[in-house]
Amino acid sequence: DVKVTQSSRYLVKRTGEKVFLECVQDMDHENMFWYRQDPGLGLRLIYFSYDVKMKEKGDIPEGYSVSREKKERFSLILESASTNQTSMYLCASSSTGTAMNTEAFFGQGTRLTVV
């Protein structure tokens, strides 16, 4: 089974802290994604990566950055956490292959609270 593992289920950070959210996948997927999930807004794409060291902005990249130094790992960085970044963060991965492979596999999520 594909496994996408996020390093923390719950995090509490202070305003202004630098925060790292880590995500690892074990299926050699090319594509990795970071979403945030807020009630009534669904999943909004923050950043995605289609290859090592490659990154693309999603719909809401402001206040975030990402790093992909290895194929299996995709990190989301909050340079200076703010209370409006309190949210559930979901990592996902997918394969660039045939149409039959085109689905996203998700981690369990990290619920981040910024106080």
Place this chain on the structure above:
Amino acid sequence: AQSVTQLDSQVPVFEEAPVELRCNYSSSVSVYLFWYVQYPNQGLQLLLKYLSGSTLVESINGFEAEFNKSQTSFHLRKPSVHISDTAEYFCAVERTGGFKTIFGAGTRLFVKA
């Protein structure tokens, strides 16, 4: 660009009753369509998908969805729901040949005894 609209934010229903969760999408190019389910305190998992061919697709736990190109809809249905179906359901769209998935706002299904 693609977009997805889920027409109901919450759907309460009694156990063994039928349910329909509505989804409309917008796209100028051909797309793949998905329904994902999120059980409490878990990540999302794929429920079913439409890629091509038959417009009716089914999941292993009794859900089905029908792709309607003329109405740009992909509604999810189940003829008889169980308490265990209580979850949040997300409709999603992806451009054919692309890899970026766009999600709707989600529909919370509450199944009551």
